[in-house]
Amino acid sequence: MIWPSFFSRNPAPEADPALPLIAPIGEALVPTALQVDDPRRVLAVLRDLAMRAEPVTLYPDDGGTxxxxxxxxxxEPGGRVVLHVRAPQAPAAGGALVVAAPEGLRLQFQGDFAWQQQAGDLLAAHALLPASLLQLQRRRFTRQETPLGPTLRAVFQAKGKRRVLTVDDLSMGGVGLRGPLAEHRDLVAGLRLDRVRLELGSVVLMDLRLDLCSRRSYKSFLAGEQLHFGCEFVDLGEASQQAVQKVLARMGPGAGAGAFQDTAL
Structure with a gap:
């Protein structure tokens, strides 16, 4: 499937105003950014950018302009991304960092780009979909994606139905949940979720309250239409805070399913 923008079918006119130079995420901000390495999430983010023909800045690895x-x-599938750039001549093929700032929040990814001349001074840069991207967050707390492998879920009743949602990410401030659109289309931002059971492997937190703060939809090639819900903890007790903190400590870079199997938590 191809997700094009208007500009991919109708190249931007010569009168298109100069695009801004978007600075990469600085080293000081990297520890607070979210490393997204779930292929479904990476695809959803880039697809949204493509649908809006989001401005980007490409920084060649060789130090070029x-x-x-x-x-x-x-x-998709066998995915790749396509950028359009106006320049008098094509840069050398090779690695580059691509930076965007949708809604003022920067994100960036690395790619190995090949260039093709289009009409006039329009150039097309092609690269495979990146395996991961780095994304700044609005949240006060740093989110960490849950590792693949263990079944991590939230179970609760809402609008007369039992809900079971997968945990996508976790922070001291809240949790990101994911589930099929067909089953959860009636859950909307602003909803208060009570008596939530949060299962993080061997760690189970009972009777939590969550505020559903955000909702976005995306399409997974394997799982179909999905919803992602950003939820904030409400009055999280001290014991639960300590449990979340210990789980997060075990979810550092390179953590796998074993982060959730230690009953000593």
């Missing part, structure tokens, strides 16, 4: 353009297309 940064190029400003737009991310105009995501092709």
């Amino acid at each position: 940064p190029q400003c353009g737009r991310l105009v297309q995501v092709v």
